[in-house]
Amino acid sequence: MRLSTKGRYAVTAMLDLALNGADGPVTLAEISENQGISLSYLEQLFASLRAKELVRGVRGPGGGYYLGRSADDISIANIICAVDEWVEFTRCGGRKNCSGGERCLTHSLWDDLSIEIFDFLTKISIGDLIRRGERKKADRAAHLSVVSDEGSRAA
Amino acid sequence: MRLSTKGRYAVTAMLDLALNGADGPVTLAEISENQGISLSYLEQLFASLRAKELVRGVRGPGGGYYLGRSADDISIANIICAVDEWVEFTRCGGRKNCSGGERCLTHSLWDDLSIEIFDFLTKISIGDLIRRGERKKADRAAHLSVVSDEGSRAA
DNA sequence: AACATTTCCTACTAATTTACTTGGTAATAA
DNA sequence: TTATTACCAAGTAAATTAGTAGGAAATGTT
Numbered sequence: 144m145r146l147s148t149k150g151r152y153a154v155t156a157m158l159d160l161a162l163n164g165a166d167g168p169v170t171l172a173e174i175s176e177n178q179g180i181s182l183s184y185l186e187q188l189f190a191s192l193r194a195k196e197l198v199r200g201v202r203g204p205g206g207g208y209y210l211g212r213s214a215d216d217i218s219i220a221n222i223i224c225a226v227d228e229w230v231e232f233t234r235c236g237g238r239k240n241c242s243g244g245e246r247c248l249t250h251s252l253w254d255d256l257s258i259e260i261f262d263f264l265t266k267i268s269i270g271d272l273i274r275r276g277e278r279k280k281a282d283r284a285a286h287l288s289v290v291s292d293e294g295s296r297a298a
Numbered sequence: 299m300r301l302s303t304k305g306r307y308a309v310t311a312m313l314d315l316a317l318n319g320a321d322g323p324v325t326l327a328e329i330s331e332n333q334g335i336s337l338s339y340l341e342q343l344f345a346s347l348r349a350k351e352l353v354r355g356v357r358g359p360g361g362g363y364y365l366g367r368s369a370d371d372i373s374i375a376n377i378i379c380a381v382d383e384w385v386e387f388t389r390c391g392g393r394k395n396c397s398g399g400e401r402c403l404t405h406s407l408w409d410d411l412s413i414e415i416f417d418f419l420t421k422i423s424i425g426d427l428i429r430r431g432e433r434k435k436a437d438r439a440a441h442l443s444v445v446s447d448e449g450s451r452a453a
Numbered sequence: 454a455a456c457a458t459t460t461c462c463t464a465c466t467a468a469t470t471t472a473c474t475t476g477g478t479a480a481t482a483a
Numbered sequence: 484t485t486a487t488t489a490c491c492a493a494g495t496a497a498a499t500t501a502g503t504a505g506g507a508a509a510t511g512t513t
Contacts, residue, residue: 144301145301146299146300146301146302147300147301147499147500149423149499149500151408154408154411158404158407158408159404162403162404168459170459170460171459171460172459178318178404180501181501183501183502183504184502186461186462187501187502189460189461190461190462193460193461201458201459201460201509202458202460202461202511203458203459203511203512204456204457204458204459204510204511204512205459205511205512206458206509206511207459207460207508208460219411225509226492239474248431249313249314249333250310252313252427252430253306253309253310253313255427255430255434255457256374257425259422260419263418264415264504267414272407272410272411273407275407275410276406276407276410279410297454304471304472307471307472323488325488326489328490331508335472336472336473336474337473338473338474339471339472339473341489341490341491342472342473344490345490346492348489348490355488355490356488357479357480357481357482357487358479358480358481358482358487358489359481359483359485359489360481360482360483360487361480361481361486361487361488361489362488363489381490398504
């Protein structure tokens, strides 16, 4: 598992797409504007996302991108893996001193952790994030209204 | 939160240190040999780790590095943060279109996720990983003995 | 049919980060 | 005194990230 700025751009762009894609496709130009990412870099990222069918492109005027499937069926791990391909870290496969010996323990421990991080990110979907954001927004609104109520009562 | 190869090197090196540091300090030369990381790169990483007091160096012959504190008190997040410093992703602080408006929602969603990943890695210590490894090793051994028992019974 | 818009594609490049190299100095055990 | 080790700094090669440039292909609009 890897978590670089490239992966963040992709997650951020997918979030933008999910949030603004309710009524019709979203153009990369819009996402570029919204998120401050160059159009061409977005094109690269979306080529990877499209290859994994996480997004679906529609050409021509009025075109743009849709999510490839429901926001609940797209995990953060899906997105990161699409753009930031999984690099095997334990390069001990061919290395001396490392075949089956004690030396490999460290590598396998890292591998286990890496899988655990992956599992963690697999369980969080774009849909989850959006719902979480909505809940927080609602909480803030409720809190504000309470505060203003108390304010008016005190006045 | 960021999870690059640099962070992996650091976690791997710390694991090596924890595993081999029971009897006396471990030299960077040993870790370099074990893990296939250049000595000088390790020096760089350990400069950062030492700055955060995750390791303690002892000079002179017979010297090397100790863990700075108990393996249970060193989280993966500690290690990664030491070498791979936290970069703020939401650069919308100064950007137009992004101050308080809808545009920022995507960023704050990413931020929330980032914090969640951080919390997750904070809860996993070097000690945890090692115990997990030992348990797995024991499981394997137990399973092997069962298999060989059944083999002898069948014969 | 012509045009504008958009995805889609390729090649190149600047900037940044990663990993390593070199050549030291300082502390310390033998 | 010497060997060994951490510690330090400057430079560099390799890889990755992010962006540029210049298109072709599809498609809705006029």
